Amino acid sequence: MRFMVIVKASEDSENGVLPTEQELAEMGAYNEELVKAGIMLAGEGLHPSSKGARVRFSKDSTPTVVDGPFAETKELVAGFWILEVSSREEVLEWVKKIPFRDGEVEVRQVFTADDFGDALTPELREQEDRQRATVAAQHGE
């Protein structure tokens, strides 16, 4: 299961205040832990919304661009992780370990196609094995 862990913006992040050395070190250690656990697929911090833009669509006109910054600070995104774990509980346990002292983090499951397993019947297994051999032999998988 893949989750996006969304870090909400704060006054500081929107004002471009950089994290302290200690905060950076703590975050570095946390990220290292995620990597070593084999679950971190991606993780990035975002520039303040003042450097961003919104593009609005409507059926009557061409898309219009609205430049940042945007007002509703707590609804903005300041960064994210993409984590791959085996349960919702697991991602929440990891999120609880983030070295934040305030603020809010939102956890959302990413749509992936890894739920198709149930569509297969056991009889397909042998066939699948053989097809795999075909794939392996013909296409260098």
Next chain:
Amino acid sequence: MPGAGTAMTADVHRVVDAVWRMESAKLVGALTRVTGDVGLAEELAQDALVAALERWPESGVPAKPGAWLMATAKHRAIDTFRRAERLERKTTELGRELADREQAEPDWTAALDEVVEDDVLRLVFISCHPVLSREARVALTLRLIGGLATEEIARAFLVAEPTVAQRIVRAKRTLTAARVPFELPTGADFTARLSSVLEVVYLIFNEGYSATTGASWTRPALCQEALRLGRIVAELTPAEPEVHGLVALLEIQASRLAARIGPDGEPVLLTDQNRSRWDRVLIGRGLAALRRAEQAGRPLGPYGLQAAIAACHARAASVEETDWLRIAALYEALAEVAPSPVVELNRAVAVSRGYGPAAGLELVDALTDVPALRGYHLLPSVRGDLLVQLGRLDEARAEFERAASLTRNEREQALLLDRAAACGPAGRRLEAEA
């Protein structure tokens, strides 16, 4: 409110499971370092898990659940140690030996508090030790490193739970009997032992990749598990190019998991896959891991080469845009480091795509007498395919018919007979002979 408590207990159990997955390898690793016995270490860790299952529903999940488990296991370890010591005191003379040990105990306690980076890696090496059977290595690795329950492993491999439990018990006994030390192998031994680790990860992945069934613990989950294990090992041994090669291979293969299955659950061949369904995140990670393997400055090993081949497909927007010349060259390199007739056959297919069917046929023809491929239906099937492209339909028909007679799979047989029929009626000369 009846039921609410039960629901909450179930929630807590799921949290305990999650914490266990996150912490068990570190826990068992530290306990093995201190007790010198992986079997005892796992029992102590399990005791802590049981304690959590008993207490957390009432006390709530502690703020640092991992530390809680470690502290609990530590207490159990000390109890066990003291009990053993008391027993020994009864049966042996009191003497200097014991005094030494009493002095040693505080260090021993401190040792459990210490976080040792290598603990998990040592545990990986022990779980994949060559003294164990392959099945035992796989089961023990999933259990100790992956933190999976016996039941989950059993479901993943479609075997009975007692079978897996037995495998694990026997594996732990074997390790104790062989006095396998809890340490990192060095020198040439390191390379050999690491390749056993990589093989185990690869076996787990393939079990998930080749056998996607309707079992409740879905097979893609097994691929995920292998990927996670591979990533863990890669971070523990960052200087080893083959580890990154293996991770690259697994990431790229896993990127195709969704595209390999059609809407009705039927398998889809690589050339027919909808490439927009490939997982770009995993491809990106796979390519990055391959770069790490290449940056080691040594020639790629078997996993690295297979990853490089997989990467050629991953980079191509379509079958036509695939760099078949490079794939052919990579197969040639692979045939050198890991020679096998199947690799040769793959190379022939890549050569035919890159240099035309005649060049491919030449390579395939060289394989027709290889004993290992004698009953292998894909050899005549590939040969038939190349003959069709060369317009030699009579020969192609015979090859497809031969391939059909060699496969036991009805669907595939029908497909091959269709292809044989598509080659048109048998030539005049053959008719005259009949």
